[in-house]
Amino acid sequence: MFENEEKTNLESLGEFGLISHLTKNIKLVQKSTVKGIGDDAAVLNYEGKRTLVSTDLLLENIHFDLAYTPLKHLGYKAIQVNLSDIYAMNGTATQVTVSIGMSSKFPLEAIEELYEGIYLACGNYNVDLVGGDTSASRQGLVISVTSLGYADENDVVYRNTAETGDLICVSGDLGGAYIGLQLLEREKLVYMENPNIQPDLEGKDYIVERQLKPEARKDIIDLLQELGVKPTSMIDVSDGLASEVLHICKQSNKGAKLYEEKIPIDPMTYETAREFGLDPTVCALSGGEDYELLFTVKQADYDKIKHKMDFSIIGYITEPNEGYTLITKSGNVHELKAQGWNAFKAG
Amino acid sequence: MFENEEKTNLESLGEFGLISHLTKNIKLVQKSTVKGIGDDAAVLNYEGKRTLVSTDLLLENIHFDLAYTPLKHLGYKAIQVNLSDIYAMNGTATQVTVSIGMSSKFPLEAIEELYEGIYLACGNYNVDLVGGDTSASRQGLVISVTSLGYADENDVVYRNTAETGDLICVSGDLGGAYIGLQLLEREKLVYMENPNIQPDLEGKDYIVERQLKPEARKDIIDLLQELGVKPTSMIDVSDGLASEVLHICKQSNKGAKLYEEKIPIDPMTYETAREFGLDPTVCALSGGEDYELLFTVKQADYDKIKHKMDFSIIGYITEPNEGYTLITKSGNVHELKAQGWNAFKAG
Incomplete structure (x- = not known):
């Protein structure tokens, strides 16, 4: 990926040299950041609000494949998937810590690309990078992100508080990230068989x-x-719509009814799923990695949300004895099952 | 390590099954933990105090060697090294998040051992486990810990606030962790050459x-x-005394004078260093992983601390132009240099 360029060796830089190189341009923007990188711990001031904290681990060849993932995108995504958890609490994301393990054979320029994506994501979302850890890894690239944020006590939204009759809504559209992955995997195989064929991602x-x-x-x-x-x-929708609906239902001790025709699927997702011989609805239900928000609202709020294009109303919450069901386009009733991604099967 | 026992397969358990198995006995003890594991993010309430956050990444064959590291100890240590950073801010550690990446070939019983150590450490230090992530890893064991805590605004102690004349103190004794590592590495080599020879760690x-x-x-x-x-x-002393003294001096824009004879070294550390042909003082200065606290106090506080056995006064802070020096037992003056561990050379 990095041929024909001058490379800087990580060993010669050392851990402290690398950290200071990567963090020298940090500008802290959050009032709540009292002290960022440079001490044993970051110091934050949420002024009486609730502190929110969430963490994710991203491992090479489990969560990403460097064969088709540009490092800048990877850095960007690592931050996004973690911020998504803070927003899913109805909070304001304000800080992240980022720990990176990488081969000492990685050139500095590669790490810089990764951090370019990290800083771009932080900048776009007004989030401060306030700490982390860097280490050599004998085991491929390891990225661990913890994000922090805050919310007023009364604003925090949990998973276990859905009520019977509440409308189930989801932002954006679903299944695209999964179909995008199928496409990238297919082009990787084509390339591995014949490196002269360029990936065909046109359109x-x-x-x-x-x-x-x-x-x-x-x-x-x-x-x-x-x-x-x-x-x-x-x-947030990280493991697929079905899995997330079941999390809300089980934690709230409720059932749910979803309508297949209401599940938002982008036309390109739909067509490409068909090309792969996949059912677009199954991709939306079980694909995962869409990082959309799934939420429930009171029916009384229907008038406020009914004309909003940014999210879709896809069903409603029921009593628990009604189970978890999907009404298909043809009117059949299916049980909703979580067949989301199993990190241990993937491994 | 786990022969002759019934094993539970991680693939069959799945990520959510594993998480619920590992966390089913959690008892939250901190008043500041509003919501622990089970939502997108943990919710914490520090009631107007400053929030402290620190994070560490531990990678197999870089930070630990499973050949001689019992998993329970590893889990315990992973928490301790991270809490140490919160104490080094003069704070109260209250929560941790723990992310684990491991081969899906690992039996559940091995993960349980690791978590036994994690829970033991949390219990001993009154810390709540409030979140994390688990994943398969194709790359050996990966442990990422983030610790959180709080302190009153006026109680937070930084690295960059030492003043000329302040006494330099260090808790406990130094160099032991490094010499312990040399011993374990030696016995590993002996064992690899002849598996019939049992490790000799007697006394x-x-x-x-x-x-x-x-x-x-x-x-x-x-x-x-x-x-x-x-x-x-x-x-906190994670990379060796010299490296930490230099961090305080450089960030405070000061110099320092240390006295070799005052550096606390346990007799067993001393003798074993000699057996290895190592200078015990060098082990204390550059060995690392002692997780003691290095701190400076005003001379006016001398009477309050002079008879305390829990820490030693090893020198004092000077003007920056006096540099960083070590006065040896024979009265020679050496420049203090950080030759601590370089994670990228180790890799």
Whole structure:
């Protein structure tokens, strides 16, 4: 990926040299950041609000494949998937820590690309990088991100507070990240068989971007606040719609009814799924990595949200004895099952 | 390590099954933990105090060698090294998140051992496990810990606030963890050459424990508070005394004078260093992983601390133009240099 360029050796730089090189241009923007990188711990001041914290681990060849993932995109995505969890609590994301393990054979220029993506994501979302750890790894690239944020006590939205009759809503569209991954995997195989064939991603920008460069839906949190709508429960869609609906239902001790025709699927996702011989609805239900927000709202809020294009109403919460069901386009009733990604099967 | 026992397969359990199995007995003890594991993010309430956050990444064959590291000890140590950073800010550690990446070939029983150590450390230090991530890893065991805590605004102690004339103090004794590591590495080599020879660690419990099962010095933070002494600067000793003294000096724009004879070294560390043909003082200065606290106090506080056995006064802070020096037992003056561990050379 980095042929024909001058390379800087990590060993000669050392850990402290690398950290100071990578962090020398940090500008802290959050009032709540009292002290960022440079001490034993970061110091934050949330002024009486609740502190939110979430963490994710991204491992090479489990969560990403460097054969088709540009490092800048990877850095960007690592931040987004983590911020998504803070927004899913109806919070404001304000800080991240980032720990990186990488081969000492990695050139500095590669790490810089990764951090370019990290800083771009932090900049776009007004988030401060306030700490982390760097280490050699004998085991491929390791990225661990912890994000922090805050919310007023009364604004925090949990998963376990959905009520019977609440409308189930989801932002954006679903299944694109999964189909984008199928496309990238297919082109990788073609390339491995014949390195002279260039990847054919023509016209597939949207779904490739859904996979490689997701955006956490801070805009939805802002929009809901503008509309004066506080969700009754919320979760982000990382493992697929079905899995997330079941999390909300089980934790709230409720059932759910979803309508297949209401599940938002982008036309490119739909067509490409068909090309692969896949059912687009199954991709949306079980694909994962969409990083959209799934939330429930009171029926009383229907008028406030009904004309919003940024999210879809896809069903409603029921009593637990009604189970978890999907009404298909042809009117059949299916049980909703979580067949999301199993990190241990993937490994 | 786990022969002759029934094993539970991680693939069959899945990520959510594993998480719920590992976390089913969690008892939250901190008033500041509003919501622990089970949502997109943990929710914490520090009631107007400053939030502290620190993170570490531990990678197999870089930070630990499973050939001689029991998993329970490893889990314990992973928490301790991270809590140590919160204490080094003069804070109260209250929560941790733990992310684990491991081969899906690992039996559940091995992960349980690791978590036994994690929970033991959390229990001993009154810390809540409030989040994390688990994943398969194709690359050996990966452990990422983030610790959180709080402190009153006026109690936070930084690295960059040492003043000329301040006394330099260090808790406990130094070099033991490094010598313990040398011992374990030697016995590993002996074992690899002849698996019939049992490791000879007889009578070396203390230094082996310093390496495998360090304790973060919460007791020193408590003691200083009891004594009414607020350090003027503080850092934990993870990379070796010399490296940490230089961090404080450079960030405070000061110099330092240390006295070799004052550097606390345990007799077993001393003797074993000699057996290895190593200079015990060099082990203390550059060995690392002792997780003691290095701090500076005003001379006016001398009477309050002079008879305390829990820490040693090893020198004092000078003007920056006096440099960083070590006065040897024979009265020679050496420049203090950081030759601590370089994670990228180790890799």
